[in-house]
Amino acid sequence: MEMLDLLLRALDTAIPVLVTVFLGLFLAGMLMELGVLDRLSVLSKPLVSMANLPSISASSFLVSLGSAVAANSMIAEFKMRGALDDRETVLCAMMNSIPVYIREILTYQIPVVVPLLGPVVGLFYAGVFITTAVVKILIVIALGRLMLRGGDGAEISWESPRRTRSPPEATLKILRTQMRPFARISITYIAMTLLVLSLNDHGFFERLSVLPIAQTFGISPEAIVPLTTYVASPLLGISLLSPMIQSGSLTEVQAATVLMLGSMFMLPIFAMKSMVPNYTAIFGARIGLMIVMISTGLSVMVRAIFLLALLSIG
Template identity: 25%
Template sequence: MDIAHIWQALGWPLLRLLGSLALGLFVANLIEALNWTRFLARLAAPIIRVGHLKDVIGASFSMAFFSGVAANSLLAEAYGQGKLTDRELVLANLFNSLPTYFLHLPQMFFITVPFIGPRAAATYVGLTLAAAVARSAAILVYGRLVLPPLPDGCVVCHLTDDAFSWKKALAKAWKRFKRRLRSMVLFTVPVYVLFHYLAVWGAFEAMERFLAAHLGFLSWMTPQAVSIVVFQIAAETSAGLAAAGAMLGAGDLDHRQVVLALLVGNILSTPMRAFRHQFPYYAGIFKPKVAARLIVHNQALRAASLVAVLIGYAVLS
């Protein structure tokens, strides 16, 4: 490949990714240095208290509504300082699935409507939203069962009330930022380049074709609905939506069948794409081993919640 193509296909996307990671990392460090996490934790205090979750988890949950990078960076800082155990880190990352979903909700809805219409789009998006709510609720229930309760009034007791100083806060944030930035670049760049060339060499396409060719367990679906699933696995989500819109417009499938097909395609296609796109970004914030573990847990719970709403919708609709 020539230099121009390498820059367009690899250099510029990698530079944008690093810029986004660096900005989120600095914001998270600055917020912690200013003790703004105390205010953010108060927003989620009634919720996290139910699940016996720590203050930094509540702060990360609140931040995730605005920046997933900043939220994960805050968790990484707390984990690195020993404020969170391995189990608490996993639970915190899973708990953030709801605000992370809300970040992409408008884009998801307004892309889906033109393809399959407002009725099917509202049903499909609503079911995926219900799955996200269920995931966070499940974490609260699990946390309440397995984590020890915090003492009364201790939701934000881990944060100090040092006198406010922009100069000290910026210096503290910059020192932490430089240390984390080196680690972030060290892991992110090689992982991103590796995944880029795996895609160029056709590794992911081969895997997706294998999955698309072994869907015999979907015999309960009509061939038209299975074709939507295949398009979602073998191509991008928009291809599955385009196929669904064509089937719906031709009258080959009704709204219920389209929604079920899109949910099945979502369950089967997302884990591979999530790992391909999220691992370089996660590895820039956490250590690669931790990043892989978080993604596996995240995708497993996500798939389980989507299977649950899929079964519920299939039975009740």
């Protein structure tokens, strides 16, 4: 019964995600089949060309504005076809993560975080978020220029040559093309979700206590509760910090320090719970874990730099 309950909870978690994945894959395939992305990709080609990335990255970057999972699935399919090597795949996937920052700035940071934390701490927090995105872009460009040869894969396309199809023919062709990668993604995602839920049930994540780290950095006792809460739920932690900032029980520097330390501890946990199932399902264990480690490592590094700066001020 325990295993059945675990499986039902995993399916309850995975099914909404997999429905979104399927719809994203189908929409991306339709846009590629109709040539829409080929025409729109000129908008993102300057950024992609700076990093010496293949042309497919320009199209997947546009798709990632709507669904990073669908965009990465496009990259994974071209990797399976042999059109992309490991280095190109990793850098393309990292580039696809950038629109997530754009969406979160517009839908979460500005309308939610800044009003809760106030203009100083809120804009600082949003600024760290933007800085992380800029650092990732610069790293991708630098690595691309160092490791990739410009123009590689420039002629990669969804289908070559593309012939005109009726809408029903195009739909059937896309469904046939996407069923194999979707089945592989589904199986891996459900398996990884089972693993994460099992670890959570056995208290693995709860044992990763933030208190020793907080004491090491001299976090004030009144900030311990919002700090530990932030690790579990950033929004709830921010909500607890808000009245403490307004009442003056925490200075703005102390509040920003709590946010940076909480982020550094929360990001690896978030990566294990969410990013690892997603990326390993799409790219396989080796490349998926590589992408997660690089992306999470860069995010933690940026916050560590800001944390050290705050500690020097405080």
